Amino acid sequence: MRTSGPSSASPWRRPAAAVLAGALPVLAFPAPGLWWWAWVTLVPWLLLVRSAPDGRAAAREGWLGGFAFMLAMHHWLLPSLHVFTFVIAALLGALWAPWGVLVRRLLGASATPGRVAAGLVVVPSGWLAVELVRSWQGLGGPWGMLGASQWEVAPALRLASVGGVWLLSFLVVAVNTAVAVLVVHRRARVAALTGLLATGAATASAWVWSPGPGNGARASVAVVQPGIVAGPDSAERRFDRQERLTRDLAGRDVDLVVWGESSVGHDLADRPDLARRLAALSRETGADLLVNVDARRSDRPGIYKSSLLVGPGGPTGDRYDKMRLVPFGEYVPARSLLGWATSVGKAADEDRRRGTGQVVMETGDGLRIGPLVCFESAFPDMSRRLARDGAALLLAQSSTSTFQDTWAPAQHASLAALRAAETGRPMVHATLTGVSAVYDGRGERVGPWLGTGASTAEVYEVPLARGGTTPYVRFGAWPVGGALLTLAVWGAAEGAARVRRRAPAPPAPSARTAHGSPARPGR
Known part of the structure; x- marks a missing residue:
């Protein structure tokens, strides 16, 4: 019996592609510093996940991409934490598994133009939710937020004064999503182009109207x-x-x-x-x-x-x-459970104490x-x-x-x-x-x-x-609140649609009833 070499290797192609695609954003940060790369860097990952055969595969490819992103952003920890760096990256990468499901559901081949248009807002909102969770100090903090790659771009810095790095992350992911839609969704290209124009208009408005510090x-x-x-x-x-x-x-x-x-x-x-x-x-x-x-x-x-x-x-x-102390560098989270990290790397032997204000x-x-x-x-x-x-x-x-x-x-x-x-x-x-x-x-x-x-x-x-103060100082991380509200509204709409689909259809009327004759009770 003859077997095909390429087909035997195919089970590893998509996971390997997810790992490679997830690592690509690191090139937008110092030291490579290719800031422009951030605006298209997620497109390969988005195109891969949207084509996943089912939701489980989309979650797996979201997790693998997130693992690679975290490992690439923190690869310099390897000499200190050794194998534990991979453990941390794998745990944090799991945050992108639901995002992968979200991408497939909204941008997949069977998605309607309306659903794809919604994805231009919901997908970046999902990414912002991931950044919010991993920004908790106990999970390593907000190192490597996607918007931080724009630190030397003057228009982006002006946007940061309006909505912080959160607004930059949202817009970067929104542009990547729009580019992915332009590549594969012919019927939703108008919505994608509208999204790109809206991003450009928001940047121009911030550049012109947001108050700069004198x-x-x-x-x-x-x-x-x-x-x-x-x-x-x-x-x-x-x-x-x-x-x-x-x-x-x-x-x-x-x-x-x-x-x-x-x-x-x-x-x-x-x-x-x-x-x-x-x-x-x-x-x-x-x-x-x-x-x-x-x-x-x-x-x-x-x-x-x-x-x-x-x-x-x-x-x-x-x-x-x-x-706010550096996990493992200045204290070991859940030391009774994870204290073994001190034996495989340079984790803190003694937890430092925290200030109170x-x-x-x-x-x-x-x-x-x-x-x-x-x-x-x-x-x-x-x-x-x-x-x-x-x-x-x-x-x-x-x-x-x-x-x-x-x-x-x-x-x-x-x-x-x-x-x-x-x-x-x-x-x-x-x-x-x-x-x-x-x-x-x-x-x-x-x-x-x-x-x-x-x-x-x-x-x-x-x-x-x-x-004076900037809008961000006055209003805080309002893009995060907007993203969570967007996810809540989308989730409620999806839940309502699912309930309607599962509701039993009303019984069909009998022929005589349909012609206006009263139905007789059975004997």
Whole structure:
């Protein structure tokens, strides 16, 4: 009996294609940075899932694509978490299984033009629901939201000021869906073209009518990036290098000096000598210092990561304790169940403690600053809260030294552009080992990036906003609410249609009754 080689391999073709299609969006993010690719990158995945033979296959291909997307976006975790990276990607990828069913139902070959037209809104709403769920800090947070790929596109940044990164994600998926419809649904092409025109009109309207932040006074902010310091006593030697770099800023009329995450490895109450050295630096430079302490606290149990403001007289008392910790990096979720991750990778041996609330600090010069620590710059709601609380300048202190030679530092630095555009507040992203970057209230870059090979102190003239708030700061993540409402309405309509189809048909009248003669009762 003769067997066909190609047919014997066919069971693996669709799963392999789903994995490949799901990984494609990573090219739109740094370091490749092909931002334009985001607007068509989902088309292969959409075309594959819509042609699935049944709902189970569509769910499987949605899950496999989601797994590949998560793995590609977080591939730099492999040296630290090893096989557990695949476990995390598989669990998160399952969020796209219902989305796959949704795509097949709305865009499949048997879908009516009306259903396909509805899919232009419902499919991106489903994607936004997935991003909402995975944005929960316990599931890894909103790293790699599709809209974040547009961080260096000026019209997109203006849209972010209206609806945050959520609006960008929705529009990117909507455009991908419309392109897929243009490819395969001849009868729904008018609806697809209408959707594309509507997206263009929304972008143009935001560009023209949404209020942009006006530039007022300027703040001179210095970012101190010491670079890689390895080996024994690295915390002490890093402090020494940062001290030397900061001392070089004397006489440059700096308003604020920012050190990166974990820039101080000892609690200052336990090491008053370090506190005195920091105060001396503040006096020499004429500026307050924002440092970050990663150490066991002397006044309460546990290890905290804390932003501390230090003035000429020492610590000012302004302190912010990091609230949202990196899963596995700073704590292990459900440690009793998942603690084995510490034996296969570099997961945290001890959980760090969380802060209880965000803080707006005021420097000696009257500048109101809102600190975030590392991972927290990925969360749009945290920078929004700081802006609402009166912060004039947002700051993220970060360290990605573990992932120095990967795409992670550039991806992380790009997030600050979105947070700045969303809030209309300039943002400083200061790291230990790069990439450090500064953005104005429009999300546009100010001065140079400090790459992963730099060990320096750079001064940035940062334009401050003249006041006012963006629509996103006022109204929050309204695109998410719209997406959930859309899904609810669509689900109710589908449920009602299914009930109507299952309702029994009324009995057909008899021939005599049909001619008007009364029916006789049986004997």
